[in-house]
Amino acid sequence: MTALDPVQDGSPAMNSGDAHAPGSARIFRLFGWTVLAIMTAFLINNYLTYWQNLPGVQPIYGGVANGSMSIIWSWFQLAIYAGLILWGFAYVMRSDRTLREDSARISNINAFLIRAAFFAVLIVGLVDAAISFLRVEGFLANVVGEQLAEDLGKSRFRGAYVHMPLIGLSVVIAAFTRTLGFTWLALLVVIAELMIVIGRFVFSYEQAFLADLVRFWYAALFLFASAYTLLEEGHVRVDVFYAGMSTKTKGYVNAFGSVVLGMTLCTVILFIGMGGKQNIINSPILTYEVTQAGFGLYVKYLMAGFLGVFAVTMLIQFVSYFMDAIADIRGEPGGRDHSSSAAH
Structure with missing residues (x-):
């Protein structure tokens, strides 16, 4: 069985209830919320980089920094991505919402x-x-x-x-x-x-x-x-x-x-x-x-x-x-x- 087709031919009828179980849909919910988390982090970092003159995440990967602030701020901006993705993961794992x-x-x-x-x-x-x-x-x-x-x-x-x-x-x-x-x-x-x-x-x-x-x-x-x-x-x-x-x-x-x-x-x-x-x-x-x-x-x-x-x-x-x-x-x-x- 797969998450998309949890009920296969010949499976017991009692398994049909598991087809719609929120737990089996978590991988797809996690994908969706991760996309939204990355988009939100991108927008926040865009504001911090070009409106508040933070260096951006590029210096971490050898790119050119925006402005002259310390690379510590680059790690902070990268942490925004990680933090929002982890928040999305925690939300999906803790809730039993359906798709x-x-x-x-x-x-x-x-x-x-x-x-x-x-x-x-x-x-x-x-x-x-x-x-x-x-x-x-x-x-x-x-x-x-x-x-x-x-x-x-x-x-x-x-x-x-x-x-x-x-x-x-x-x-x-x-x-x-x-x-x-x-x-x-x-x-x-x-x-x-x-x-x-x-x-x-x-x-x-x-x-x-x-x-x-x-x-x-x-x-x-x-x-x-x-x-x-x-x-x-x-x-x-x-x-x-x-x-x-x-x-x-x-x-x-x-x-x-x-x-x-x-x-x-x-x-x-x-x-x-x-x-x-x-x-x-x-x-x-x-x-x-x-x-x-x-x-x-x-x-x-x-x-x-x-x-x-x-x-x-x-x-x-x-x-x-x-x-x-x-x-x-x-x-x-x-x-x-x-x-x-x-x-x-």
């Missing part, structure tokens, strides 16, 4: 992250658009004073003292809500587009911050909703063969795709985007990069971060999807009806 229970828990954590990201782009977009409107019309100094108006024209100040507190507020709001709100975000994109059209063709009024706002929300709508779409099996898939498969075979397909295609893609995005100070995600965020339009939104650096949010949320959801697929292979009860996705 579906772990899958649901991971998916709920991911939903919280997506909610926080949604509220962040909503609130930051509205507040930054208001600031940009007041600046371009010359009202900002009258509202907040000359010095603060001048500071708000600097991307580092606006990012650190306006955007970051608003993102923190968004995390708090996400903790007390249960809706993802993508429908409302799509509606706001349409309203913003309508404002551009009416302003341009009726009032001959057009400003760069309006177009920036549409791009900001539109990018968030597609990148942040991807993980939720995966959960609901809304992504396009080739169903010529899949629709006719048994639940167990679909589980094999989904497990293979989650690991080989999904997790691999997300890992590549994270390493390419955040593997160094000048990489495509880290560089814009570190410098609070903005567009060339001086009176546009100061959110270009956040849009670079959208790619990181996409990779993280999709990786988390792929781990959840993997566990659910293994549960299908093992015949655990409580699975979803995959036949409803045949239309996709």
Whole structure:
């Protein structure tokens, strides 16, 4: 017998209860939580290395250190990986959760992250658009004073003292809500587009911050909703063969795709985007990069971060999807009806 097929032909009927025993699923739970532990450690070390100027783990393996701090900090950063992996191992060994229970828990954590990201782009977009409107019309100094108006024209100040507190507020709001709100975000994109059209063709009024706002929300709508779409099996898939498969075979397909295609893609995005100070995600965020339009939104650096949010949320959801697929292979009860996705 294997962990995937614990009941074989000719086995006593009493063994069927062992097929769904949480203990026999621990190897797959351990794999999933280890992936999440490594991802979390990577993100923490990315912050410590490029925002707090710690040397990173590269000096341990003969690589170039970031900054001039002692290599002791490199060992500390390496210990973060070990500590989180051990925490995942301890969690799996101490708990008797089923694969579906772990899958649901991971998916709920991911939903919280997506909610926080949604509220962040909503609130930051509205507040930054208001600031940009007041600046371009010359009202900002009258509202907040000359010095603060001048500071708000600097991307580092606006990012650190306006955007970051608003993102923190968004995390708090996400903790007390249960809706993802993508429908409302799509509606706001349409309203913003309508404002551009009416302003341009009726009032001959057009400003760069309006177009920036549409791009900001539109990018968030597609990148942040991807993980939720995966959960609901809304992504396009080739169903010529899949629709006719048994639940167990679909589980094999989904497990293979989650690991080989999904997790691999997300890992590549994270390493390419955040593997160094000048990489495509880290560089814009570190410098609070903005567009060339001086009176546009100061959110270009956040849009670079959208790619990181996409990779993280999709990786988390792929781990959840993997566990659910293994549960299908093992015949655990409580699975979803995959036949409803045949239309996709």
